[in-house]
Amino acid sequence: MKITVVGAGYVGLTTGVCFAHLGHEVMVVEKIPQKVQMLKEGKVPIYEPGMEEMLSEVLRKGRIHFTTELAEGIEFSDVIFICVGTPQKPDGSAELSQVEEVARETAKLMNSYKLLVEKSTVPVNTHKLIKRTVQRYLKKPIEFDVASNPEFLREGSAIKDFLEPDRIVIGVESERARKILEDLYKDFNCPILVTDPATSELIKHASNSFLAMKISFINMVADLCDKVGADVKLVADGMGFDKRIGRAFLDAGLGWGGSCFPKDIKAFIKMAKDHGVDFSLLEEVERINSRRIDVFIDKVKQALWSLKGKKLAVWGLAFKPNTDDIREAQSIKVIERLLKEEAILHLYDPKAMDNFKLLFPEGKQIKYFPDMYSALEGATALLILTEWDEFKKADLQRVKDLLEIPVIVDGRNMFDVAWMKELGFEYYCMGRC
Ligand SMILES: NC(=O)c1ccc[n+]([C@@H]2O[C@H](COP(=O)([O-])OP(=O)(O)OC[C@H]3O[C@@H](n4cnc5c(N)ncnc54)[C@H](O)[C@@H]3O)[C@@H](O)[C@H]2O)c1
Ligand SMILES: O=c1ccn([C@@H]2O[C@H](COP(=O)(O)OP(=O)(O)O[C@H]3O[C@H](CO)[C@@H](O)[C@H](O)[C@H]3O)[C@@H](O)[C@H]2O)c(=O)[nH]1
Numbered sequence: 139m140k141i142t143v144v145g146a147g148y149v150g151l152t153t154g155v156c157f158a159h160l161g162h163e164v165m166v167v168e169k170i171p172q173k174v175q176m177l178k179e180g181k182v183p184i185y186e187p188g189m190e191e192m193l194s195e196v197l198r199k200g201r202i203h204f205t206t207e208l209a210e211g212i213e214f215s216d217v218i219f220i221c222v223g224t225p226q227k228p229d230g231s232a233e234l235s236q237v238e239e240v241a242r243e244t245a246k247l248m249n250s251y252k253l254l255v256e257k258s259t260v261p262v263n264t265h266k267l268i269k270r271t272v273q274r275y276l277k278k279p280i281e282f283d284v285a286s287n288p289e290f291l292r293e294g295s296a297i298k299d300f301l302e303p304d305r306i307v308i309g310v311e312s313e314r315a316r317k318i319l320e321d322l323y324k325d326f327n328c329p330i331l332v333t334d335p336a337t338s339e340l341i342k343h344a345s346n347s348f349l350a351m352k353i354s355f356i357n358m359v360a361d362l363c364d365k366v367g368a369d370v371k372l373v374a375d376g377m378g379f380d381k382r383i384g385r386a387f388l389d390a391g392l393g394w395g396g397s398c399f400p401k402d403i404k405a406f407i408k409m410a411k412d413h414g415v416d417f418s419l420l421e422e423v424e425r426i427n428s429r430r431i432d433v434f435i436d437k438v439k440q441a442l443w444s445l446k447g448k449k450l451a452v453w454g455l456a457f458k459p460n461t462d463d464i465r466e467a468q469s470i471k472v473i474e475r476l477l478k479e480e481a482i483l484h485l486y487d488p489k490a491m492d493n494f495k496l497l498f499p500e501g502k503q504i505k506y507f508p509d510m511y512s513a514l515e516g517a518t519a520l521l522i523l524t525e526w527d528e529f530k531k532a533d534l535q536r537v538k539d540l541l542e543i544p545v546i547v548d549g550r551n552m553f554d555v556a557w558m559k560e561l562g563f564e565y566y567c568m569g570r571c
Contacts, residue, residue, distance in 0.1 A: 139322055140215035141165070144208065144240050146173055148184060148397070148463075149257055149289050150221030152296040155189065158196035159301075160325070165203045167211035177204045185462035185489045188297045208240070212247040217318060219287075220268075221257045230404035231412075232261050241268045245275035253283045253315050256335075259342050259402055260286075261409045265309070265335040283315035286335040288342035293396070294460030306330045309338025343406045347420055350399045352387040354426040360390035360569025361433065370569030371551060391568045392472070392523060392549035393430035395457040397465040431471045437566045438476070438547050442519055445479035451517035451541070452476075452483055453510055454524025454550070456490035464493045469523040472549070476521075477503055486513035488526055511536060519545035525552050534561055 139162050143154040146168035154166040168174050173183050180194045196202040205211065211218065222236035237258060244254060254268060265284045272282055286309035291299035306323050308330060310316045316332060323330055333341070360370040370390045378385025394400070403420055410417035442448060457467035464470065467490075476483060486507045487494065498504050507513035510532060514520060520541060522529060530552055538544045538561065546558070547566040558565035 139163075139217065139318075141217050141219065141322075142167065142211040142215045143219045143221055144168075144211060145221035145223070145236075145258075146170075146177060146183075146204070147221065147223065148186065148293055148296060149291065150219070151177070151182070151184070151189065151193075152186070152291055152300050153219055153221055153257060153289070154202055155192050155196055156297060156300045157322075158199075158201040159192055161201070162322075163201055163215075164196075165205060165211050165214040167205055167208050169206060171206050174204045174206050185460075186296050187294065187460055192297060208243050209247050212244055212252070216251055217253050217255065217322070218244060219255045219257050221289075224258045224260055224401075224405075226401040226404055230408040232259075232401070232405040234260065234264060234267070237264065237268065238271060241271040242275050245272040246277065248276070248280055248282070251281045251314075253285060253318055255319070256284070256286045256339070257289045259288060259346075259398070259405075260339055261405060262336050262339045262343070264339060283310070283312050284335065285310045285315045285319060286338035287319060288338060290342070290345065292458075293463055294458055301326075303328050307338050307341050308332050309335035311335060343402060343409070346399055346402045347406050347423070349387050350394050350403050350427070351420070351423045353389070353394050354423040356388045356390045357393055357430060357568075358426055363569040368569075369555070389551065391430070391525075391551050392434055392468045393427040395465075395467045395469075397457075397463060400466040428471075430468065431475060433568070434472060434547070434549050435475050435479075437568075438521060439479075441545050441547050441564065441566050445476065445481040447480060447482065448519075449482045449484060449517045449542075450476065451513045451520045452485050453487070453513065453520065453522045453529050454526055455485060455487035455494045456524050456526075459524055459526045460489075462489040462493055464490050464497070467524075468549075469494075470497065472521075472523055473498060473504075484513040484515075484517050486510050487524065488528055490524075511540060514540035516542075518542045519547065522546065522548040522550055522552060525550035534558075534563070538562060 141157050141162050142165045143150045144167045146166050154164045158164040176183050180197050182189045220240050222240055224232045227233045265286055268284045288307055305328050308319045356374055359373055363370040374388035377383045378388055407417055407420050455469045457463055483504050484507055491506050544562055545564045551567045555570050
C-alpha cells in the first residue's frame with residue numbers, strides 16, 4: 139500500500155520506517171528542512187534503538203521518501219497519517235494547531251478521495267474538528283474519511299512496540315475507511331479493535347492516564363514501605379502475579395515524566411472538566427508524581443546533611459532509559475533543586491547530555507563528563523536518576539573507590555539492597571529501606 143505520514147518525530151518516523159520495513163511504500167512529510175535532509179542521508183535526528191539500521195534498510199530498498207512538501211505527500215497516496223505534535227497549552231488542554239494545519243492544507247491540495255488518520259494523541263472528538271475543517275477548505279466536493287488510530291509505542295522501544303503491539307485500535311465511521319485500515323494491519327499478530335472515532339480517541343487518553351495512575355499508586359506504597367521497613371519491589375511482585383493487576387508499570391521511584399504522560403494527563407483532566415466530569419482522581423495522580431522530587435531530595439539530604447558546596451555525581455538525565463529525550467524529565471526538577479541547595483553537579487547520561495546542555499549549560503555548578511566513572515572523580519556521593527543498563531552493569535567496587543564516601547541515592551531502585559550493604563555502600567533507594 140502507498141502511505142503518507144505527516145510529521146517525522148518519534149511517532150511519524152517510527153510509523154514511516156516500520157510500514158516501509160513491512161513492504162509498503164511510504165512518503166514522509168516533515169516541515170523542518172534540516173530533518174528531511176538528515177533523514178534522506180540515513181541520519182536519525184533522535185536516538186531510538188534500531189532506528190538507524192531500519193532507516194538505512196528501507197532507504198536502500200527505495201521504500202521510503204522524505205519531503206518538506208505536503209503537496210507531494212497528498213499526491214503520493216490516499217492514506218494520510220497525521221503524526222504531528224499536540225503539545226500542552228497553558229490551561230492544560232492540547233494545542234491542536236499543527237493538526238488543524240494539516241487538515242486545512244490537505245483539503246486545499248486534494249483532488250481525489252483521502253483517508254486522514256489521526257495517529258497523534260488528541261482530545262476526544264478531534265476527528266469532528268478535522269472533518270469540519272476539511273469540509274470548509276475543500277475546493278470542490280470530494281469524498282474523504284477521518285479515522286482515529288492512536289499510537290501506543292514507548293520511546294526507547296518504539297520499533298518493537300510498533301511492530302508487535304498489544305492491540306491496534308481503529309476508530310472509523312465508514313466501511314471504506316475500515317477496509318483500508320484493516321487491510322493495512324492484517325498481518326499484525328494482535329487483536330484489532332474497531333470502534334467509532336470518539337471511543338478510539340478516548341482509549342488512548344484513558345490508557346496513558348491509567349498507566350500513570352499505576353505508577354503513582356506504587357509510589358505511595360513505596361513511601362509507606364519506607365516508613366514500615368517493607369520492600370516495594372517485592373510488594374509490586376506480589377501484586378503483579380495477580381493477572382488482574384499485572385507487574386508492568388509498578389516500578390516505584392522518581393515517578394513519571396516524558397513527552398506524553400505529563401501533557402496527556404493534563405489534557406485528559408481538562409477534557410473531563412470541559413464536559414462536566416470531575417476526574418480529580420487524576421489530579422491526585424499528578425500531585426503524587428510531583429511529590430516524588432521532594433521525597434528524593436529529602437533522601438539526598440538525609441544521606442548527606444548539607445548539600446552546599448558538595449560535589450555530587452549524577453547518573454541519568456533522560457526521562458527514561460534508551461532515549462535522548464528529556465522533555466518533562468523528572469531529572470530537570472531534581473537538578474533545579476540541587477542547584478538551589480548550592481551543590482556542585484557532575485552530570486553524565488549515555489545519550490541525553492546534548493539535550494540537557496541546552497537547558498543547563500556548563501558553569502560553576504554544572505560539569506558534564508564523558509563516561510560514568512569520570513563523573514565520580516572528586517564527587518562525594520552518587521545520585522541515580524535514570525536506570526540505564528550501563529549503570530546496572532557498573533563495576534561497583536570501582537564506583538566505591540572513586541567516591542569520597544560510599545553513598546548512593548538511587549531514584550530508580552536499580553540494585554539489590556542486601557548486596558549493596560555487603561559491598562559496603564550506604565544505599566538509599568525509594569521504598570526499600
Ligand atoms: N513520543 C511518543 O512516544 C509518542 C507515542 C505515542 C503517541 N504520541 C503522540 O504522537 C504525536 C507526535 O508525537 P512526537 O513525539 O512524534 O512529536 P514530535 O514533536 O517529536 O514530532 C512532531 C513532528 O511533526 C512535525 N510537524 C509539525 N507540523 C507539521 C506539518 N504541518 N507538516 C509536516 N511536519 C509537521 C514537527 O516538525 C515534528 O518534527 C503527539 O500527539 C504525541 O502525543 C507520542
Ligand atoms: O513502572 C514504571 C514505568 C514507567 N515509569 C516512568 O514513566 C515514564 C513513562 O515511561 P514509558 O511509558 O515507558 O515511556 P513513554 O515513551 O512516555 O510511553 C508512554 O507514553 C506514550 C505516548 O503517549 C504511549 O504511547 C506509551 O504507551 C506510554 O507507555 C518514564 O518517566 C518512566 O521512568 C515509572 O516510573 N515506573
